[in-house]
Amino acid sequence: xxxxxxxxxxxxxxxxxxxxxxxxxxxxxxxxxxxxxxxxxxxxxxxxxxxxxxxxxxxxxxxxxxxxxxxxxxxxxxxxxxxxxxxxxxxxxxxxxxxxxxxxxxxxxxxxxxxxxxxxxxxxxxxxxxxxxxxxxxxxxxxxxxxxxxxxxxxxxxxxxxxxxxxxxxxxxxxxxxxxxxxxxxxxxxxxxxxxxxxxxxxxxxxxxxxxxxxxxxxxxxxxxxxxxxxxxxxxxxxxxxxxxxxxxxxxxxxxxxxxxxxxxxxxxxxxxxxxxxxxxxxxxxxxxxxxxxxxxxxxxxxxxxxxxxxxxxxxxxxxxxxxxxxxxxxxxxxxxxxxxxxxxxxxxxxxxxxxxxxxxxxxxxxxxxxxxxxxxxxxxxxxxxxxxxxxxxxxxxxxxxxxxxxxxxxxxxxxxxxxxxxxxxxxxxxxxxxxxxxxxxxxxxxxxxxxxxxxxxxxxxxxxxxxxxxxxxxxxxxxxxxxxxxxxxxxxxxxxxxxxxxxxxxxxxxxxxxxxxxxxxxxxxxxxxxxxxxxxxxxxxxxxxxxxxxxxxxxxxxxxxxxxxxxxxxxxxxxxxxxxxxxxxxxxxxxxxxxxxxxxxxxxxxxxxxxxxxxxxxxxxxxxxxxxxxxxxxxxxxxxxxxxxxxxxxxxxxxxxxxxxxxxxxxxxxxxxxxxxxxxxx
Ligand code: NDP
Numbered sequence: 213x214x215x216x217x218x219x220x221x222x223x224x225x226x227x228x229x230x231x232x233x234x235x236x237x238x239x240x241x242x243x244x245x246x247x248x249x250x251x252x253x254x255x256x257x258x259x260x261x262x263x264x265x266x267x268x269x270x271x272x273x274x275x276x277x278x279x280x281x282x283x284x285x286x287x288x289x290x291x292x293x294x295x296x297x298x299x300x301x302x303x304x305x306x307x308x309x310x311x312x313x314x315x316x317x318x319x320x321x322x323x324x325x326x327x328x329x330x331x332x333x334x335x336x337x338x339x340x341x342x343x344x345x346x347x348x349x350x351x352x353x354x355x356x357x358x359x360x361x362x363x364x365x366x367x368x369x370x371x372x373x374x375x376x377x378x379x380x381x382x383x384x385x386x387x388x389x390x391x392x393x394x395x396x397x398x399x400x401x402x403x404x405x406x407x408x409x410x411x412x413x414x415x416x417x418x419x420x421x422x423x424x425x426x427x428x429x430x431x432x433x434x435x436x437x438x439x440x441x442x443x444x445x446x447x448x449x450x451x452x453x454x455x456x457x458x459x460x461x462x463x464x465x466x467x468x469x470x471x472x473x474x475x476x477x478x479x480x481x482x483x484x485x486x487x488x489x490x491x492x493x494x495x496x497x498x499x500x501x502x503x504x505x506x507x508x509x510x511x512x513x514x515x516x517x518x519x520x521x522x523x524x525x526x527x528x529x530x531x532x533x534x535x536x537x538x539x540x541x542x543x544x545x546x547x548x549x550x551x552x553x554x555x556x557x558x559x560x561x562x563x564x565x566x567x568x569x570x571x572x573x574x575x576x577x578x579x580x581x582x583x584x585x586x587x588x589x590x591x592x593x594x595x596x597x598x599x600x601x602x603x604x605x606x607x608x609x610x611x612x613x614x615x616x617x618x619x620x621x622x623x624x625x626x627x628x629x630x631x632x633x634x635x636x637x638x639x640x641x642x643x644x645x646x647x648x649x650x651x652x653x654x655x656x657x658x659x660x661x662x663x664x665x666x667x668x669x670x671x672x673x674x675x676x677x678x679x680x681x682x683x684x685x686x687x688x689x690x691x692x693x694x695x696x697x698x699x700x701x702x703x704x705x706x707x708x709x710x711x712x713x714x715x716x717x718x719x720x721x722x723x724x725x726x727x728x729x730x731x732x733x734x735x736x737x738x739x740x741x742x743x744x745x746x747x748x749x750x751x752x753x754x755x756x757x758x759x760x761x762x763x764x765x766x767x768x769x770x771x772x773x774x775x776x777x778x779x780x781x782x783x784x785x786x787x788x789x790x791x792x793x794x795x796x797x798x799x800x801x802x803x804x805x806x807x808x809x810x811x812x813x814x815x816x817x818x819x820x821x822x823x824x825x826x827x828x829x830x831x832x833x834x835x836x837x838x839x840x841x842x843x844x845x846x847x848x849x850x851x852x853x854x855x856x857x858x859x860x861x862x863x864x865x866x867x868x869x870x871x872x873x874x875x876x877x878x879x880x881x882x883x884x885x886x887x888x889x890x891x892x893x894x895x
Contacts, residue, residue: 215244218405220253221412221424223261227253229427236399239304239550239557240540242590246402250427256435258393258423262364263439266391266420271360273418274335276856278387279328285416286321289407293318296375296407301541303374303400304549304592309504309541312683317376317407323686324383324708331705334853334861335729336360336389340714343724343732350734353721357728358712360389363439365711368429368454370446371397371552372507374404380686380702381443382422388711390441391421395429397446399552434459441466441711443701445509448472451697468699468710470691472613473640476514477681478630478656480647485524488672493646494525496670497619498532500682501596502548506617507556510642510682513613516630519623526600526621530575533596543585550592551616557592560616564597570606571599571620604629610636627652631659639694644668644681665692665700731755731850731866744849745816749861749888752849760813761844762872765801765837773805801837806878810845810869821887823860828867831880835871842872850881860887 215235220227233249270278289296293314300310332338340356347353365385369377378394385392396404408424411417425432436442436459444451444467451469454460460467477497483489500512517525539546551557561578576597583593596617601609604622610633624630634643643664645656648671657667666688668681684690684702691700701707717727721734737757744756774780782789783796790799807828816822837843846868854861865882 216246216402218246218248218401218426220250220426221408221422222253222255222258223423224265224419229253233427234398236402237553238302239553239592240302241587245302248398248401248426250425253425253427255425255429255431258425259364259366259432259435259440261420262391262393262423263362264420266364266418266422267362267389269418270386270389270391270421271336273389274856275328275332275338275387276334278389279325279332280856281416281418282321282328282383282386283325285411285414286318286325288414288416289321289410290315290318292410296403299403299406300375303403304541304552305504306541306546306549309549312503313373313375316683317373317379320376320380320686321383324387327687327704328387328708332387332708333729333851334856337728338709338712339728339730346718351720352718353724353732353734354716354718355724355728355732356714356716358709358714361439361441361711361713363390363437363441365390365392366395366429366432366436366440366442367392368395368442368444368446369397369404370509371399372504372509374400375407377445378404380684380690383686384702384707385711386417386421388708390711391423393423393425393432395425395432398426401426433457436460436465437463438465441468443468443470443699444697445470448695448697466710468691468701469697470509470641470699470701471695471697472509472615473692473696474513474610474613474637475510475640475642475681476516476634476637477512477644478516478634478646479518479521479525480645480649480652480656481518481627482649482652483521483647485521485528487648488675489646489648489670490524490528492670492672492675494528494532496644496646496681497525498529498536498596499680501533501598501617501619502536503682505548505551505594506596506619507551507615508682510684512619512644512681514609514634514637515619515621516624516633517621519625522600522621522623526574526598529598529621533575533598536596537584538581538593538595539584540586540591546584548596548617550586551594552592554592556615557594560594560614560618563612563614564599564618566612567599567608567614567618567620570603570608571601574598574600576617604633607636611638627655628659631656634660635663637663637695639663639692639696639698641684641690641692641696642666642668642681644670646670648672663693665689665696725754729754729851731848733866737846737848743816744847745822746820748821748890749852749854749863749886752852752863752886754849754852756849757846758814759844759846760810762842763809763813763844764840764842765805765809767799767839769809770799770801770805770839773802773808777802777804779804796836798838801839801841803833803878806833806837806843806869807831807880809843810867810878813843813845814847814867821890823885823887825882825884827883829864829881829883831878833878835875835877837871837877841877843869843877845869847882854888859889860885862886
């Protein structure tokens with residue numbers, strides 16, 4: 213295959229550099245694969261274009277519409293993934309490695325699309341937390357809201373995940389309504405560019421919502437302001453440089469970094485060699501060493517093992533590592549490819565040399581690596597290398613990261629010692645503990661959670677379903693404190709909110725309702741002649757209200773409900789015992805009876821636009837209901853969410869049940885599905 217010039221996609225067109233650019237050499241055979249340069253590109257203009265073209269285009273879409281675009285994109289890319297696999301092999305990735313990057317990336321788009329549709333409103337504003345009542349009379353209230361920032365989300369990525377790396381950052385930013393500029397690492401930019409080309413060709417994302425910068429991002433950083441953000445993945449050194457960039461400091465640009473870390477995996481005390489957890493531990497260790505030739509920010513670098521188990525773990529790992537076949541991706545039997553470049557190979561070997569100051573190399577010899585189907589001279593091949601620490605406290609093993617197929621086994625005395633050693637990593641992305649003992653798990657987790665973004669407890673029970681130590685998941689937080697960069701990505705909707713500004717809005721309930729699109733207690737209610745259940749989604753308005761009751765609750769009602777449901781708890785059935793209850797002092801109605809009676813008071817029975825009741829939220833019983841109390845229910849349309857692609861939507865109703873004194877007895881939200889029109893079609 214010929215070398216090709218990698219282009220950038222900027223300001224609505226593809227840009228080819230005006231010089232020859234930097235050559236990218238394949239680690240498989242030393243052949244030139246691509247050239248990369250941004251010479252001649254008006255990089256600073258990309259930020260303005262994103263803000264002025266991409267931003268408004270995204271702002272015109274609701275969370276649900278953005279989710280639909282992401283879903284369509286994920287499915288389109290997935291259908292054409294064969295060509296990405298072919299290109300990925302040139303980066304040194306085996307098929308298994310490519311699956312993590314390519315399928316993992318497209319899966320992240322789909323996961324975000326589905327999360328956004330289920331967990332965000334069909335709107336452009338996200339509400340954060342409950343209404344805060346600030347004045348005694350309820351005329352002055354407040355609520356926190358999230359709105360999309362008006363800047364660009366710049367992502368600067370590492371070489372090791374040319375597909376997943378940019379999609380895991382793009383998906384949450386896109387859902388948040390913020391345009392993205394992708395800067396891939398030069399070494400693997402050709403694969404990112406290929407996927408990007410297919411994204412642009414699909415026409416599924418609004419123009420300006422994504423741009424690609426292959427080459428030097430420096431002029432772009434100078435153009436960033438307070439609405440922009442930078443999300444960096446790569447070395448701790450570059451992270452520190454970028455964090456201190458003058459424009460980032462001067463304009464308080466949101467900056468997050470995900471840097472390399474010395475992730476630990478602990479074999480729990482008490483696991484014997486014949487326990488299933490022993491094999492799980494060793495298998496996980498060797499898998500993490502060899503997937504992507506160990507070039508994963510989440511890979512295990514420190515294997516913490518009870519001192520008496522060190523020999524057994526090393527021998528079991530050796531048996532597995534001896535079976536690893538190093539060579540060109542796709543060649544017969546190859547299970548581990550090269551690292552990404554010759555210079556990365558040199559870096560890994562230098563790090564191993566430093567580690568050898570505090571550890572012995574016990575598996576793998578870098579001078580004698582059998583290579584299948586590749587060129588051992590011009591390719592960047594390494595064997596898996598396992599070290600055994602000679603001094604568990606030595607700083608080398610906790611500070612030096614060999615970003616390749618390398619891990620160090622460290623013996624620990626007891627659990628407290630293991631916790632203390634893990635903390636010496638200075639903050640990591642992930643740690644795993646292999647144990648079947650829940651109490652041990654709690655002890656270790658309490659000790660090490662403050663140093664980690666994610667923790668996995670693995671044992672025979674969850675192993676089959678476990679996604680593994682090294683896999684960041686779209687729904688879980690990815691990032692870590694300190695050495696790991698201090699940033700946080702993904703985590704489901706949390707990742708979306710990173711791109712939005714949280715603002716406290718203060719005002720009257722009416723203003724808050726209008727501003728947030730959600731009715732607030734104290735805002736006007738409209739009690740019309742027509743029952744709100746007779747109204748379609750198109751006709752219903754926030755504040756539409758029905759008041760039902762009063763309905764007197766009798767002792768017979770309570771007894772009947774107890775017999776009928778079998779809920780004969782003494783407070784509803786035994787006058788003497790109920791009298792002794794310090795909260796009730798006598799027979800009280802079941803909370804569920806109150807809710808059921810309330811439904812009987814507000815429901816309109818005839819067939820109509822209301823299709824179903826799919827649950828209640830935030831149900832609280834506030835005042836006990838006794839025989840002869842009279843209940844009134846007030847039901848108010850609180851939030852109306854049409855579902856895109858369906859002929860119905862969701863209506864959230866505020867329900868308040870009061871007694872004859874006006875005291876609230878129960879409060880909750882009733883959730884219903886309502887047709888968009890009276891005849892059941894789209895509005
Ligand atoms: P770098 O930190 O050098 O590069 C990461 C990204 O930053 C690349 O896109 C790079 O672009 C860009 N970059 C580098 N310097 C600057 C700068 N001054 N201004 C703006 N952007 C810059 O990491 P490498 O990819 O070279 O890997 C080096 C080490 O980083 C590895 O050996 C490993 O230890 C660690 N690493 C950590 C990863 C993680 O996931 N946390 C992933 C990969 C590596 P360009 O490629 O064009 O130079």
